[in-house]
Amino acid sequence: MILTVASAAPALSVHTSSAEENMQEGPYSDQAIAGEYARLKARGTREALELFIERHPHHPLAREARNEIEQCYGRK
Template sequence: MKLSPLSVGLFGALVALAGPDHLPLGGLPVMVGKASADESGKQGGTAGRAPSVPMARDPSAAVAEEYEAARRQGTREALELFIARHGDDPLAEKARTELKQLAR
């Protein structure tokens, strides 16, 4: 049986689409296969679990630390920078008060 050029071209396109970054013919995606191989070699049986991500930090604690740093510097620039970054925060009012005392 002789193959027509169209049949050969379609077969070539199919092989190209099933390349290393796509699904192998009749198999799992390449990354799934690698992940399964990686998990099977680990000790402790953590297959299927996502890696642990640390909890997000409390934004108010970060603002309070920044306020304390600006207050320790005791400069007009540091307090103005804090007010510019956190103008709506209650600590910005304290920074404004300290800024007025520096002007005296």
Template structure:
């Protein structure tokens, strides 16, 4: 027996779920910076800088790192 495509009551084929909107990359980076800052460890800040070295927040992370060194 041949399987039919899934259909709703109207006889139309079921739609695939739509994709959610992509996140704003700047927001995601800012959230990652805040998480590293809250953690407050050299490792967390260095990881942020390694991942986002060209982002303006990397300068803030570098300054935070300098303050940890004191």
């Protein structure tokens, strides 16, 4: 007698925090982040720059975004 056991792993629903969702990984992450910065900066709004800073607070371009906000809009 041969028994066959079929096992399917249960589907897991994993919720990640917004910080984890916004993290870029891989060899093109800096290019992807730079592209996102360029697109948001092109919107020409303070809110777009603040969105970039919120998504990538520790990226070097976040400092540039902060400087851009200060130069164009002053401090909050």
